[in-house]
Amino acid sequence: MRYSKIPDEAVRRLPIYLRGLLICSEQGLQNVSSRKLSELLRISPPQIRKDLSYFGAFGTPGVGYNTTKLAKQIRGILRIDTTNKAALVGLGNLGSALLRYPGFSAYGLQISAVFDNDSVKIGKIAKKVKVEDVSNLSALTKRGITLAIIAVPADAAQEVADALVKAGIRGILNFAPFYLDVPKKVKVITIDIAMVLARLPYYLPAGA
Amino acid sequence: MRYSKIPDEAVRRLPIYLRGLLICSEQGLQNVSSRKLSELLRISPPQIRKDLSYFGAFGTPGVGYNTTKLAKQIRGILRIDTTNKAALVGLGNLGSALLRYPGFSAYGLQISAVFDNDSVKIGKIAKKVKVEDVSNLSALTKRGITLAIIAVPADAAQEVADALVKAGIRGILNFAPFYLDVPKKVKVITIDIAMVLARLPYYLPAGA
Numbered sequence A, B: 001m002r003y004s005k006i007p008d009e010a011v012r013r014l015p016i017y018l019r020g021l022l023i024c025s026e027q028g029l030q031n032v033s034s035r036k037l038s039e040l041l042r043i044s045p046p047q048i049r050k051d052l053s054y055f056g057a058f059g060t061p062g063v064g065y066n067t068t069k070l071a072k073q074i075r076g077i078l079r080i081d082t083t084n085k086a087a088l089v090g091l092g093n094l095g096s097a098l099l100r101y102p103g104f105s106a107y108g109l110q111i112s113a114v115f116d117n118d119s120v121k122i123g124k125i126a127k128k129v130k131v132e133d134v135s136n137l138s139a140l141t142k143r144g145i146t147l148a149i150i151a152v153p154a155d156a157a158q159e160v161a162d163a164l165v166k167a168g169i170r171g172i173l174n175f176a177p178f179y180l181d182v183p184k185k186v187k188v189i190t191i192d193i194a195m196v197l198a199r200l201p202y203y204l205p206a207g208a
Helices: A007-024 A033-041 A045-053 A067-078 A091-100 A152-165 A193-197 B008-026 B032-040 B045-054 B065-078 B093-099 B156-167 B191-195
Strands: A084-089 A108-115 A131-135 A145-150 A173-176 A187-190 B082-091 B109-116 B129-133 B144-148 B173-176 B187-190
Touching: A007 A033, A007 B045, A007 B191, A033 A045, A033 B008, A033 B093, A084 A091, A084 A152, A084 A193, A091 A108, A091 A145, A091 B093, A108 A145, A108 A173, A173 B191, A193 B008, A193 B173, B008 B045, B032 B045, B032 B093, B082 B093, B093 B109, B093 B191, B109 B144, B156 B173
Parallel strands: A084 A108, A084 A145, A108 A131, A145 A173, A173 A187, B082 B109, B082 B144, B109 B129, B144 B173, B173 B187
Antiparallel strands: none
């Protein structure tokens, strides 16, 4: 794992900074200050400067960050300046939505393998990708696939994770609502949609 | 908006602490230290203590936090100790997955209205909820609905958000990959799945 002393939270915000830079770039801004980025992204200027300082010396005092240059550098740090192939496991409603999700390509991500355990789905073509039997899931790294997305029911997620680790996968995006038990060398990011939604009532006005 | 000086990041972690406490409770632990919670959740003990201190004085030095009591208190702070009704807008693949998502009820969330613009879907029953015409979206607060989930294509998201705000919605969970322009009194949480996945290649070993 690279830059092991860099907090995950700083890495988490890098794609947010990238998005802010792309918006500034679209607005025709050649340079942007951390203050302007802050207004756009609602992250404080010192936080932005601190996060970026982990990865190098970017920007010029009084001028700010060069939008296209810093965007390119962040893409490089995140390693999304090349295409990364991902396997999608689970072609239910969520998996189908993910397969059709238009946002991945902007970040160099390509779903190039799809697995399911439903014999009706296996063998069919979904978005130009042939659906494979999940019980044949192996040797993904030989096919250049290093990432995986788990979109199976919660009770099958750990089993799938084990198979993915065996297949050489080193990064997993997990939609099952619990931590997966994997070796340390494998990075798991869990999106627990219910837990995100659970934060919303907090912000409701009293008596709502 | 309550507790306006409390950072969003602390609120963001409350459901994570709640999950940790529930796990400890299931393990039969009556009390838990911030260190034990830290090991479970991979958030540092000082961070846990600081986050919780925004909301009150919890725990006893040398004993730790009472698992069931603190879980109850966090539910109260998040206002998920009662049922919160949500409207789902967009019944495509993602919307269908969300409607069938089993995790919401654990956080007191209930999708009690569904809207779409597809005449084939309108009038049908999906998970016991009748699909309504999105162009009739109004007066949701009269129906006790205060939250909404936007799962429509990106180019329709702002229009839907405007209608939701007009209908009295004060909290929105947004899956469209950009910031929605809403009045300050409305809280929007955006889940940009591509941006989360964009962090994974960072953790791949060199040359992967």
